[in-house]
Amino acid sequence: MAAQVFDVLGFFSPYVIRAKILMKRLWIAQCQWDDKLPATIFPVWRDWTSQLSFITPHPVHRKYSDSDSPIMSSSLQGFSDASKAAYGAAVYLRRVHEDDKITVSLVYAKAKVCPLKTRTIGQLELQAAYLLADLLVYVAKTLSLPLDSAKAWTDSTIVLHWIRRPPCTLKEFEANRVAHIQEALQDCFWRHVASAYNPADQASRGVSALELLNSDLWWHGPPWLARPEDEWPHLVVGPLPRELPGVRTVTLAADVEPVVPFTLWTDYSCYNRLKRTVAWLRKWIHNFRHRKAPDKKWTDVPLSCKELSAAHIFLLRKAQEETFPEVFQLIAKKKPLPASHKLGGMIIHLDEQDGLLKATGRLRQHSLTTPKVVIPLTLDSHIVGLMVHTAHKDYAHPGLAALLSLLAHRYFIPGLKNRLKKVSRKCVTCSILAT
Ligand SMILES: [Zn+2]
Numbered sequence: 001m002a003a004q005v006f007d008v009l010g011f012f013s014p015y016v017i018r019a020k021i022l023m024k025r026l027w028i029a030q031c032q033w034d035d036k037l038p039a040t041i042f043p044v045w046r047d048w049t050s051q052l053s054f055i056t057p058h059p060v061h062r063k064y065s066d067s068d069s070p071i072m073s074s075s076l077q078g079f080s081d082a083s084k085a086a087y088g089a090a091v092y093l094r095r096v097h098e099d100d101k102i103t104v105s106l107v108y109a110k111a112k113v114c115p116l117k118t119r120t121i122g123q124l125e126l127q128a129a130y131l132l133a134d135l136l137v138y139v140a141k142t143l144s145l146p147l148d149s150a151k152a153w154t155d156s157t158i159v160l161h162w163i164r165r166p167p168c169t170l171k172e173f174e175a176n177r178v179a180h181i182q183e184a185l186q187d188c189f190w191r192h193v194a195s196a197y198n199p200a201d202q203a204s205r206g207v208s209a210l211e212l213l214n215s216d217l218w219w220h221g222p223p224w225l226a227r228p229e230d231e232w233p234h235l236v237v238g239p240l241p242r243e244l245p246g247v248r249t250v251t252l253a254a255d256v257e258p259v260v261p262f263t264l265w266t267d268y269s270c271y272n273r274l275k276r277t278v279a280w281l282r283k284w285i286h287n288f289r290h291r292k293a294p295d296k297k298w299t300d301v302p303l304s305c306k307e308l309s310a311a312h313i314f315l316l317r318k319a320q321e322e323t324f325p326e327v328f329q330l331i332a333k334k335k336p337l338p339a340s341h342k343l344g345g346m347i348i349h350l351d352e353q354d355g356l357l358k359a360t361g362r363l364r365q366h367s368l369t370t371p372k373v374v375i376p377l378t379l380d381s382h383i384v385g386l387m388v389h390t391a392h393k394d395y396a397h398p399g400l401a402a403l404l405s406l407l408a409h410r411y412f413i414p415g416l417k418n419r420l421k422k423v424s425r426k427c428v429t430c431s432i433l434a435t
Contacts, residue, residue: 010109010203012055013088014218017111018206019048021085024113051209064105069097076139076150077104077225079193080132081200082124086113088203089132091139092221104225106218108139111203122245123173125156128204129163130177133184152185153193155201162246163190174246194233197222265315265383271390274383279303279311313354319381320357327357342414343376359412374412379419388416392423397430 007016022045029038037045073096080089088111094104110131114124132152140147154160162170167179195201199217212218224232268274280303321328327348330337337344346359359376377384388407395403400420407416424430 009107010090010111011106012209012212013109013111014202014205014207015051015055015209015212017086017088017113017203018044018208020111020113021206022048024085024116028116047208054209054213064093064095064103064107067095067097067099067101067103069099069101072096072098073149074143074145076107076136076143076145076147077153077221078132078136078150079153079198079200079221080125080128081155081195081198081204082114082121082128083204084114084121084124086111086204086206087124087128087131088112088200089128089135090200090203090218090221091132091135092199092225093139093143093145094221094225102226102228104221106199106220107143108135109200109203110135111206119173120245122156122158122162125154125159126162126174126177126181126246128200129154129156129159129190130181132200133181136189137184147185150185150189151191152189153191153198155193155195155198157192158245160190160192165247169247171246193222197224197233265318265386268386271383271386272394274386275308275311275315276303278314279307282311282314283307313356315383315387316375316377317355319377319383320375322383323378323381324357324376331357342378346376346412348376374408375410376412379413379415384413385419388413388419389423392420392427397424397427397433400424 007013022041025041026037029041031038036042075094077092077094078089079092081087088109090109091107092104093107094102096102112131114127119127129152132154136150136152137147139145140150162174162178163181165178167175167182169175170178197217199215199221202212202215202218207215216223220226265274268277280299283303324343327337327341327343328350331348331350337348339345343359348357348359350356351358356375358373360373379385379388391407392398392403395406398406400417403420404417407413413419
């Protein structure tokens with residue numbers, strides 16, 4: 001019966017959607033076509049069918065405005081809204097006439113039942129915005145109206161924040177829809193409307209036929225649309241919430257650290273080159289995150305010592321995370337390291353400034369003398385292997401004892417002596433120097 005309502009332009013969608021919501025309830029209740037309606041659904045159904053006769057004789061004007069005065073400007077105003085049951089969108093044509101009369105009339109509307117899959121209200125509001133973007137593009141094309149004067153209104157601030165973000169920063173569901181919306185409409189089209197003035201609210205929750213026929217809000221949009229634009233309420237959307245749902249979360253080693261792909265270093269054979277690449281990436285990510293105006297010259301500024309040193313710390317932290325994940329976990333749980341652990345003979349703490357694991361105490365047994373605090377690393381990490389190899393070259397192929405002492409000043413690396421011997425043995429320069 002609901003399908004028999006011939007309503008191509010969706011003018012009666014707030015009423016028709018109620019029947020569609022009922023159908024969904026019947027489907028969930030697994031009712032067969034010849035079953036009796038459940039007692040909870042029957043009265044609602046009877047109420048809906050009894051009102052069907054009200055809308056049948058209702059005339060819909062072919063003319064969008066009742067003014068004969070020449071039209072000065074036309075614009076489209078679209079509204080979207082969602083509830084747990086359904087979501088919808090409505091598009092209005094607003095015309096300003098030469099005699100200053102402004103007319104607003106409903107042009108096209110659509111309401112859809114929410115999918116069975118559980119979605120948050122924010123996601124459903126986004127789905128409604130997606131529907132609205134499509135409706136606006138369609139109506140603009142059909143009426144040959146410029147889309148750039150259109151406005152899209154939603155009462156969901158989350159949706160407005162999502163639409164302003166690059167889709168790559170959002171989770172899959174949000175990203176796909178935001179990308180589509182941004183492609184259809186630029187973000188400057190979107191405005192916030194108070195729920196009480198949002199006509200699409202009727203499409204999303206459904207109303208009775210009588211309520212719909214008598215609703216000025218539905219047929220002509222919010223009353224202020226018929227006033228000059230500078231008299232419209234101006235609702236400012238607040239700053240981005242700290243924890244915006246639907247945003248892709250990235251686990252960071254420390255709260256301000258940018259993320260660099262974890263497999264980056266396996267392609268490198270020189271630590272200094274890797275460090276420079278990481279420093280450039282961090283610089284780029286920093287510029288991107290702080291939304292600095294794209295500066296063509298930023299790559300012309302050489303890397304500073306501070307940036308290189310931060311990249312070095314970043315790489316050391318990645319090496320530690322790779323090889324000592326259990327130590328980070330134990331420290332987070334405030335548990336001691338088992339004595340059998342390769343760092344078990346030392347007192348380990350997490351340096352809150354640089355996020356690195358640091359080792360103190362009992363250093364004599366590891367043949368380290370002077371330093372009080374060192375950075376524990378292992379040669380299992382490709383980064384550490386590269387660093388040791390490059391240090392051999394950077395310090396101009398020194399003797400074993402000299403380099404061991406230089407490195408041991410800052411790091412605790414089990415097996416370092418053997419590795420340095422190996423590096424030296426394979427080094428062409430060292431073999432020439434030895435002869
Ligand atoms: Zn050498």
